[in-house]
Amino acid sequence: MLRRTPLYDRHRAAGAKIVDFAGWEMPLHYGSQLKEHGRVRESAGMFDVSHMTVAGISGADARRFLRQVLANDVARLRAPGHALYTCMLNATGGIIDDLIVYYLSEGRYRLVLNAATREKDLAWLQDRAEGLDLRIRERRDLAMLAVQGPEALQRMTEELDTTTGRKLADLKPFQGLETGDWLIARTGYTGEDGFEIILPDRQVGPLWDRLAGAGVTRCGLGARDSLRLEAGLCLYGQDMDENTSPLTSNLGWTIAWEPTERAFIGRTAVELERKRGAKEALRGLILDGRGMLRQGQAVLLADGREGRITSGGYSPVLGRSIALARLPVNAEGTATVELRGGPAQVRIVRPPFVRKGQVLVD
């Protein structure tokens, strides 16, 4: 049985094309993915991301526990509402999931994990928590919205009460505000300014309606994917998984190496890999001609070495196809990809392709 978010009926009423995503009936688009994409880059769009897994971690040992299971270090979170992006690694340094961890107050944290990895994530956490003074609680009572785009702040400020609205402007990226049952943070997955709001199920509908009324465009998972691809952001299960480490996924920056005595799970493996030097990296590809780069296509370098596209698609801002590909670490220049119409030349670039509405590649 597929699960539905509290906004399902609203999606249907707004004409959404509904697809099965990780066991959820989610909107792919509401008519045009390209228009939705453009609205997020130019004004403001909103996404129902209530399918994501939200888990509360609380107890005297919560901090100690998270410092062990996450590769980034929650000790860096000093003020309530502050957040980190991090990987959760297995013993061989492979990525079990990528997530955002919020520090709410002494002994209280919240994790936002992927929907597709829900069961294994919760089981992994539960197993590691044995014997600790700690409670892990999945928050199925909470919904989540992402409001993204250069006008997100303005729209949000207008629609929330003035005290909260004023505080939003002061939030820096990865800072959040817990107010009552709501957690509003300056985070997102689009490469634009914006917020993610975690709030009780029964309150998400009215907020969605108010934002829609204020001109915030409803956006589906299609635009979410093309936006994150332009922004060079990894998608779990495509660009990274349990067989790839953060170092080969452009996520070395999310590992807190200091203090050296913090023995997080996977540390030995990623330290060894770092010492030897990672052999692969995620790079960007641009196809200047027509056609489409797609996940799984082989990338052939001029010297005969090979890589593979992990995420590919159309970039509405560039008007061309772009991709993320796992390539030998020093690959540069051009490469060849076998498209359905025959071989095509692509250029190797450093992602991101687009951030804050600006094209960052040639």
Next chain:
Amino acid sequence: MSNTPSDLYYAATHEWARLDEDGLVTVGITDHAQESLGDLVFVETPELDKAVEAGDACAVVESVKAASDIYAPVGGQIVDANARLQDEPELVNSDPYGEGWIMRIRPDDPDDIERLMRADDYEHMIEQEEEG
């Protein structure tokens, strides 16, 4: 619910065909097809003057989601292709039976079009496909 004009003919591969007064067959993809594909970003129109058999792949539409071959619904010679689609592939989404037409074929046999489905059969086929 997608739109299926009753005056057109339909192929199982989701093309529509219309026999025009000048004896040519205009071809495009159906509203149902464009809806399933999502926003089109490239259309590779067919080679002009090429001789095709019914069922030959002769054009490609590529959307944000997938690429799809377009098959000639009747045999003949391709005499025209919609050049606007090069820069405006979205016409196929916005007006699949009008400005989003893809090609025109001079049929070897004008009666060939009768072998295609009428609107109610095509709609029935879509319903069955959707029921899986």
